[in-house]
Amino acid sequence: MENSFLKNSKTTGWFLIAGAVGVLIPYTILTMIFEYPVILRQETGVILTKFYEGGSRLIWTWFAFALVGLPLIPAYIRLGQKLEQRSALVRTATTIGVIGLLVQMIGLLRWTFVVQVLANNYVHATDEATKSAVVTAFKTIHQFGGVILGEHLGQLFTIIWTILMSVVFSRLKLMPKWINILGFVSAFIYLLAQAELFATVMPGFPVWNMAGFIGSTLWLVWLVATGILLIRKK
Numbered sequence: 001m002e003n004s005f006l007k008n009s010k011t012t013g014w015f016l017i018a019g020a021v022g023v024l025i026p027y028t029i030l031t032m033i034f035e036y037p038v039i040l041r042q043e044t045g046v047i048l049t050k051f052y053e054g055g056s057r058l059i060w061t062w063f064a065f066a067l068v069g070l071p072l073i074p075a076y077i078r079l080g081q082k083l084e085q086r087s088a089l090v091r092t093a094t095t096i097g098v099i100g101l102l103v104q105m106i107g108l109l110r111w112t113f114v115v116q117v118l119a120n121n122y123v124h125a126t127d128e129a130t131k132s133a134v135v136t137a138f139k140t141i142h143q144f145g146g147v148i149l150g151e152h153l154g155q156l157f158t159i160i161w162t163i164l165m166s167v168v169f170s171r172l173k174l175m176p177k178w179i180n181i182l183g184f185v186s187a188f189i190y191l192l193a194q195a196e197l198f199a200t201v202m203p204g205f206p207v208w209n210m211a212g213f214i215g216s217t218l219w220l221v222w223l224v225a226t227g228i229l230l231i232r233k234k
Helices: 002-006 010-033 044-067 072-083 089-123 128-172 177-192 194-199 211-232
Strands: none
Touching: 010 044, 010 072, 010 211, 044 089, 044 128, 072 089, 072 128, 089 128, 128 177, 128 194, 128 211, 177 194, 177 211, 194 211
16 A cells, blocks of 8 residues: 555655745745845834835745745645545545645735835825824734734645644555654644734733744755655655
């Protein structure tokens, strides 16, 4: 039965690697040209002004950041199709995982199609009342599209998918033990980053600032490692 799982798995492996590595490229560019994610701790006026100054290059970078994870969707689906007959958890995991990817994409696309409009209005505003209205609009859109969709639902569903797939890999002995452990550890640390979201509405909520960076990095490493193993299996 293991041979059946491994057959034609190279494409799935490449999809996992492409999605994981692809996310790193625009993310790295954003850290250099937009000081992301540190910029989000600045005042809204600073964020909007810097976004306006970034021009079309910054807009296209955000657009790429939203879409480069698309190869993960067929990867999730292909893994689900291979394993759903062998574990009752897989179909649920696949559905949750794909939804997580889609809502993250929608959340990120706000930077391309919404924030740019707000940035233009803020920079060209001639009175404080208009600027105040734009700031309020940005905070509302950011809280909904970013915190609720992209970071809460998107990341939470991704974490659940990772945990469920690690359980399946472990039960069916399809992956080395260290891969399964890495999946669980990355998911747990990534989950701790949810505290930052609650801190946006409950000041003083305990937060580990490095949880998001460490958790997401380990998760990407897990994806790449899983993809490599799928490709190398004979």
